[in-house]
Amino acid sequence: MSTGRLEAFSDAVIAILITVMVLELKIPHGATLQALRPLLPIGLTYVLSFVYLGIYWNNHHHMFQVTEHVNGAILWANLHLLFWLSLVPVATGWMGDNGFGRLPTLAYGLVLLLSAIAYFVLQTAIIADQGTESKLRAAVGGDWKGKASPVLYLAAVGLAYVDRWVSLALYVAVALLWMVPDRRLERALASSPEA
Amino acid sequence: MSTGRLEAFSDAVIAILITVMVLELKIPHGATLQALRPLLPIGLTYVLSFVYLGIYWNNHHHMFQVTEHVNGAILWANLHLLFWLSLVPVATGWMGDNGFGRLPTLAYGLVLLLSAIAYFVLQTAIIADQGTESKLRAAVGGDWKGKASPVLYLAAVGLAYVDRWVSLALYVAVALLWMVPDRRLERALASSPEA
Amino acid sequence: MSTGRLEAFSDAVIAILITVMVLELKIPHGATLQALRPLLPIGLTYVLSFVYLGIYWNNHHHMFQVTEHVNGAILWANLHLLFWLSLVPVATGWMGDNGFGRLPTLAYGLVLLLSAIAYFVLQTAIIADQGTESKLRAAVGGDWKGKASPVLYLAAVGLAYVDRWVSLALYVAVALLWMVPDRRLERALASSPEA
C-alpha cells in the first residue's frame, strides 16, 4: 500500500484539530479591550498548541518523505498518534480556561507525552517494515530531540504540583527546540536521489 | 472515473467525524479530578467510536486498494455509507451522556448495524462493477468478519433491553476483532504485481 | 493550471458542510423515545440536505472529469458555488427548527436556487475556457435536469406562502431526480479514451 491516503487522512485530521481550537476562542461580549482580557490565557495556550500541532505535522511530513509503503500495523500506529493529538484541543482549553491550574497543566503534559510516545511507536513500526536498509532509521539515527522530548515532558508532568510555571516553561522550551527545522532529515533527503 | 476523488472526499468526511466527537468532550469546569469525572463515560465512548471510525477508514482504504474504477452507483453507495457513519458522533454522545441507558445503547448498535450494511452494499456495488474478474471478490472471499459483525450488532441491539452491558461488551468485542489487520487483503495486495 | 487543487479544496468544503449539519443534531436530553422526538424534523431536513450536498459533490466530480484546465474565472465561479452551498446548513437548521415555517421553507428554496445558478455559472465558465471543442458542452448537451431544477426551485419558492408542503415536496422531487446517476456524462467518459 502506498502512503498517499494515510498522509491525506492525517493532514485532514491535524488541519481540523488546529482549527477546532479556534472555536474555543469565544467571541468576546463587548467591543472593549477589557472584553478581550478573558481571551488572553486561552489565546496564549492556543498559540502553544498551534505550534505543537504544526511541529507534529512537519515531522510527520518529513517522516513520510522517507517512507514508501505502509502496512496494517503502520495504519493503526498512525491512528493511535492521531488519537492522542485529538486530545490536544481539550487539554489546551482546560489549561487555558482554568488559569493554568496544576492538574490541567499536568494533564496537558501527559497528552504531549503520550503523543510523543505514539509518534515513536509509529516511527518504530515504519523502521520495522523497511527492514535492514531502512532509510528512516538512517535519517533519525542520532535523534536526540526525539529522545529528549519525552524526558522533558515527564519532568514537566512531575513538576506540575511543585511549580506549574516551570512545567509551562518546559512546554514552551520543547516547542522552540522543534521549531528549528530537522536538518538531518532534510540533508538525508537532499542527498538521496529519489526523494 | 478514477477513485482519487471518492477517496479524498471519504477521507475528509471520516476525518471530520472523528474530530467532531472531540467537541463533545466539553472542557471541564474546575481544575480538579472531580471536574473530570463527568467526562469519563463520554470519554470511553469516544475511544470506542474513534476505534470504529478508524476501522471503517482502514477497511475503506484496503477496499479501494483493489478498486480501480468507480461509477454512479458506487458514488451513491459510498455517500450512503458516509451518511450512517455521520450519525456515529450523535449516537456516541447520546449513549455517553445518558450513562449507557438502554435506548441509547440500542441506538448505537443500530447505527453500527446500518453502517455495516451500507459497507456491504458498497462492496457489492464495486464487485458488480468489476465483473467476473473482480479482485475485490477474490480478496474478501471468505470474509467471516464482515459476515459475523452484523449478526453480533443485531444480537447487541436485541439484548440492549435485557442487559445493556452485554450489548456494550459486544460492541467492544467486534471492535477488537477488526483491529487485527486484514491479512487476506494485504496478502492479496502483496501477491498482485500492480498494487 | 490543473484541476487538482480546486477539486481537493471543493471536496474539503463540501465534506465539512455535510458534517457541520450533524452538529445541529443536538444530543437529546434523556434516554427515552420522547427525547428523540424534537430531533425528527431536523433529522429529516438533515437527510434532505445531505442528499443535496451529495448531489452537488457527484455532479462537481462528473463535471471535472471532463475539465482539464482552470483559470481565474473558474476559480472564482467555484468559490461562488461553495458560498451558496455553505448556506445550506443554516437554511436546513432554520427550516427544521421552526417546523417547516413558510419563510424558512422559502429561504431553503432560495439557497437551492442560488446554488443551482452558481453551478450553471461555473459550467458556463468552464465551457467558455474549453472553447469550440468543449467536452463539457458536448456532455451536458441536452441537460434537461440542469434546466428543470431552477424552474422547480423557483416554483417551490413562489408556492411557500401558498402551501409550504408543496414546496417541500418539490425539494424532495428534485433531489430524487438527481439521485439517478447522470448517464450522459458517464457515457461520454466511457467513449472518450483519455478519461
Add this chain to the structure above:
Amino acid sequence: MSTGRLEAFSDAVIAILITVMVLELKIPHGATLQALRPLLPIGLTYVLSFVYLGIYWNNHHHMFQVTEHVNGAILWANLHLLFWLSLVPVATGWMGDNGFGRLPTLAYGLVLLLSAIAYFVLQTAIIADQGTESKLRAAVGGDWKGKASPVLYLAAVGLAYVDRWVSLALYVAVALLWMVPDRRLERALASSPEA
C-alpha cells in the same frame, strides 16, 4: 520535498476556516423576517471574510503553481500564514456581533495586515529557496497589489478610531481589488511550458 502535502494541508485548513464561520451564523429563533435581522451584520462580515479567505486560497494556489520544492523554512512560513488566517473567523465574529465597533473594526484590519505580512514572508522564503532563477520572483515582479494592500490595511487600522466606516470601506475595496484575477501569474504560467 515536493509541494503536494503543503498544498493539501493548507487547502484543508482554509476550507475549515471558511466553513467554521458558518457556525457563527446562529440559526434564528422564529420564522419571521425580524428573526433574520440580527444575522444581517454577521452575514455581511461573513461574505467579506469568505471573499478574503477565497483570495488567500486563490493567491496561494497561484503561488504554488510556480513553486516546485519546499524546505523547512517554507513549511513554517506557511504555518505562520495559516495561524493569522485562523484568527479571521474570531475577528469576523467580533466585528459583526458588535455592530462594527471601533476596536473590533481595528482588530479585523490588524488580522488582515498580519496575514498579508505572513503571506509576504512566505513568498520571500520561496524566492530565497528558488535562487537566482526564481520563477516566482519573475511572476510577482511589479506586484503593486501585494505592496498596496498592507498600506491600505494600515490606513484602515489607523482610521478605525476616526471613522470606522472608512476602515470598512477600505477592507471592501482591497477585497474587490484582489477579486480581479492575477493576470501576471496566469500569463507567466501560460508562457512557461512545464506549468
